[in-house]
Amino acid sequence: MNLNLRKAIIHNVSDNTQEQLKDTIVDAIQSGEEKMLPGLGVLFEIIWQNSSEQEKKEMLNNLESGLKQ
Template sequence: MDLNLRKAVLHNVSGNDKQQLQDTIVDAIQSGEEKMLPGLGVLFEVLWNNADEKKKDEMLGIMSDGLKE
């Protein structure tokens, strides 16, 4: 069985509007289920790959600050 998680996640959210994406992210975080983490990783990969250097630096700053708490 050839399971490509990245492709499956992208297929599941393809065409979603901003509200649907937010709902997916919030649900994944609030559920606290480990099985949701790979999907969030795929969504982060999309975000990272489509961000310019300024946005990437901003994301890194937010992550760095969040990890200090």
């Protein structure tokens, strides 16, 4: 079976509202389940691809700060 996980994840959330997307992200983080990580990765990939250079820099600053806590 040839399953394209990225496409499946995008298909599953493509019609979601911002509130539903937020709930998906929060639930995935709060559950702490390893199986949720690929979905979060795909969502982050979409965020990254649709961000300006300034937004990317801000995300990297936030990530760096969060890793140092």
